[in-house]
Amino acid sequence: MNVLLIAELQDGEIRPGSLSALTFARQVALETDGSVQWLLLGENLEEATTDAARYAPVLFCDAAIFATTAADSWATAIAEVVSAGKFDLVVAASGTFAKDIVTRSAGLLGGAMASDVLGHAFVDGRLQLQRGMYAGSILATVALLGSPQIVTVQPSAYAAAEPSETSATVTNVQPDTSRLPQNIRLEHLASKRGGRPDVTEAAVVVSGGRAIKSSEDFESLVGGLADTLNAAAGSSRVLVDAGIAPNELQVGQTGKIVAPEVYLALGISGAVQHMAGMKNSKVIVAINNDPDAPIFEVADYGMVGDVYEVVPQLIERLG
Amino acid sequence: MKILVPTKRVPDTDQRITLREDTHQIDDAQLPYIVNPFDAIAIEEAIRIQEAGPQEVEIVAVGIGTPEYEKELRTALAMGADRALIIRCDAVLDPWNVAGILKRVVERETPDLVLMGKQAVDDDANQVGQFLAALLEWPQATFASNIECTENGLRVEREIDAGIETVQIPLPAVVTADLRLNEPRYASLPSILKARKKPIQEITIEELDYSIEPRVELINLEAPSQTRSCQWIDSVDHLVDALQEVLP
Numbered sequence: 001m002n003v004l005l006i007a008e009l010q011d012g013e014i015r016p017g018s019l020s021a022l023t024f025a026r027q028v029a030l031e032t033d034g035s036v037q038w039l040l041l042g043e044n045l046e047e048a049t050t051d052a053a054r055y056a057p058v059l060f061c062d063a064a065i066f067a068t069t070a071a072d073s074w075a076t077a078i079a080e081v082v083s084a085g086k087f088d089l090v091v092a093a094s095g096t097f098a099k100d101i102v103t104r105s106a107g108l109l110g111g112a113m114a115s116d117v118l119g120h121a122f123v124d125g126r127l128q129l130q131r132g133m134y135a136g137s138i139l140a141t142v143a144l145l146g147s148p149q150i151v152t153v154q155p156s157a158y159a160a161a162e163p164s165e166t167s168a169t170v171t172n173v174q175p176d177t178s179r180l181p182q183n184i185r186l187e188h189l190a191s192k193r194g195g196r197p198d199v200t201e202a203a204v205v206v207s208g209g210r211a212i213k214s215s216e217d218f219e220s221l222v223g224g225l226a227d228t229l230n231a232a233a234g235s236s237r238v239l240v241d242a243g244i245a246p247n248e249l250q251v252g253q254t255g256k257i258v259a260p261e262v263y264l265a266l267g268i269s270g271a272v273q274h275m276a277g278m279k280n281s282k283v284i285v286a287i288n289n290d291p292d293a294p295i296f297e298v299a300d301y302g303m304v305g306d307v308y309e310v311v312p313q314l315i316e317r318l319g
Numbered sequence: 320m321k322i323l324v325p326t327k328r329v330p331d332t333d334q335r336i337t338l339r340e341d342t343h344q345i346d347d348a349q350l351p352y353i354v355n356p357f358d359a360i361a362i363e364e365a366i367r368i369q370e371a372g373p374q375e376v377e378i379v380a381v382g383i384g385t386p387e388y389e390k391e392l393r394t395a396l397a398m399g400a401d402r403a404l405i406i407r408c409d410a411v412l413d414p415w416n417v418a419g420i421l422k423r424v425v426e427r428e429t430p431d432l433v434l435m436g437k438q439a440v441d442d443d444a445n446q447v448g449q450f451l452a453a454l455l456e457w458p459q460a461t462f463a464s465n466i467e468c469t470e471n472g473l474r475v476e477r478e479i480d481a482g483i484e485t486v487q488i489p490l491p492a493v494v495t496a497d498l499r500l501n502e503p504r505y506a507s508l509p510s511i512l513k514a515r516k517k518p519i520q521e522i523t524i525e526e527l528d529y530s531i532e533p534r535v536e537l538i539n540l541e542a543p544s545q546t547r548s549c550q551w552i553d554s555v556d557h558l559v560d561a562l563q564e565v566l567p
Binding site: 253 | 555
């Protein structure tokens with residue numbers, strides 16, 4: 001299959017999730033005697049295209065219209081590149097960027113799409129994809145009918161790709177940007193996350209739940225331990241609903257799916273919807289004052305205790 | 320203004336989902352069903368837009384499925400939708416075909432706004448809203464956590480990986496609701512009684528002149544096994560030891 005990998009950029013750099021999606025793309029290309037190319041959209045892309053070319057050949061479109069993301073113009077441009085290049089498979093890392101934009105592209109390309117893919121296999125030469133359903137309580141194996149196929153990959157399911165030995169080609173593609181729909185106008189982006197690693201990209205995640213009573217406590221306990229361990233801060237839904245933690249930290253079925261080396265759950269009881277977002281972590285450590293909390297069913301290490309007593313001691317001892 | 324709210328009937332999220340031993344399909348014999356929670360948020364938001372006025376707003380709830388679906392559509396009507404459509408279809412549909420059917424419904428109903436949940440909590444696909452917007456060539460605002468009606472359309476706050484993004488879109492448009500858009504109301508007894516008299520129109524796929532073309536073939540379902548066992552730790556000292564062992 002000839003694969004087009006849609007790069008997700010942040011501050012002009014390729015996000016690590018896209019390198020995990022590249023691993024999936026490379027495996028599919030290898031199995032099918034196909035190829036992988038990047039597609040980068042944005043403005044002032046020189047550094048990003050040079051970096052991307054270390055991994056695979058690059059198609060890019062550098063234009064003012066792509067200075068910020070908008071689902072209508074981006075999705076149409078991506079669909080045009082896919083159709084013009086006769087790609088068989090479009091791949092992107094799962095996240096709100098791809099969910100918004102690449103899914104819309106799929107709607108323009110016939111709708112053969114699987115989201116949040118966790119694994120794949122070739123059976124009788126046919127690509128089969130695994131994905132979670134019902135908050136991860138069921139694992140489904142599906143095949144897509146029609147072409148092109150569109151797949152978003154759960155970055156935690158594939159290791160980040162390594163660069164190739166030689167740099168690949170970089171090719172400018174110029175979709176007719178004057179014809180692209182432009183009805184979504186970005187007014188403002190507010191981010192409350194300060195300085196810490198992204199929760200989907202960190203090797204260690206410290207996550208807080210219902211036991212945390214205020215944003216000050218969240219910052220001192222969850223944030224404090226995260227900083228001590230150079231980890232990302234995460235949250236269960238209840239703290240985001242209560243305004244205690246910012247939305248971009250939410251881990252779970254409808255938030256972010258993470259699988260770090262170590263996941264520390266502080267005062268999280270373990271609703272099915274939360275566990276859908278973290279149960280594939282390599283090691284799970286849970287602290288909760290209720291010994292019957294469901295979080296202990298997925299934990300490797302469990303401690304019954306009050307996070308307000310335990311966490312300050314951990315910060316002191318591990319600092 | 321007319322708001323169309325597509326809804327999906329899903330198993331109650333408090334239920335444990337298991338597979339039947341014989342068929343490996345979802346064991347739905349005892350499962351209670353609800354309106355997909357994200358769609359309930361969309362209904363609630365439509366009602367709030369209607370209540371805020373001053374413009375007249377009509378709210379039309381849509382369901383696709385078997386006649387059993389009427390119960391969940393009555394819930395939508397009891398919350399405050401004005402009328403409902405049930406698109407009769409016995410087949411299990413993938414997101415592409417749901418979007419295709421909804422496109423036909425939009426062409427019939429000509430709403431100004433399609434407001435729906437960002438994902439259904441059964442297949443967790445998060446695709447239909449975006450597919451529908453693409454098919455209609457309408458602007459979209461996915462993962463909405465706040466919606467404000469403006470002179471030129473809508474100002475929508477979106478929950479994205481980087482934080483909260485605010486966008487302005489003209490109507491007609493597709494907006495998908497995220498968790499924190501609102502908290503849906505419970506229907507009162509009088510409104511439940513009143514909802515019994517509200518119309519639910521049945522439409523067949525043939526009447527919509529839609530033919531189903533599957534895009535996703537379901538090959539297998541399995542329940543992932545849980546193999547971890549919890550090692551209990553009784554002191555901060557031991558916890559520190561354990562963490563130093565496992566931390567990268």
